[in-house]
Amino acid sequence: MLRIKLVRSIYGNNPRNRATVAALGLRRMQQVVEHDDTPSIRGLIHHVKHLLLVETVEGSRMPKAARDGKAAPKPAPAKPEATLKAEKPKAAKPSAPKKAAPKKAPAEKPEAPK
Helix, strand or coil: CEEEEEEECCCCCCCHHHHHHCCCCCCCCEEEEEEEEHHHHHHHHHHCCCEEEECCCCCCCCHHHHHHCCCCCCCCCCHHHEEEEECCCCCCCCCCCCCCCCCCCCCCCCCCCC
């Protein structure tokens, strides 16, 4: 398992390096992601090693909140059903029937002189 941290900015780098950093899942400075140690991930890291800090770690993946450097968000308290406003059903408006347009007879073509 590899722990990868973006320590240098992608600004000023060519678009290929920016795309490589994005492929690793890094979007902002100091963000940390974990990937399995595979040859494809090692190749991506090699191309942008001047922007990254890479550590080898053992064990499972770290929680998302810890990776982003943020505390885990607290769940919102559930509102009791009695406090929710009941929706009123909308009354259907009577609609006038649509009038059919009168059909036009096909125009007759004048006969050409022979």
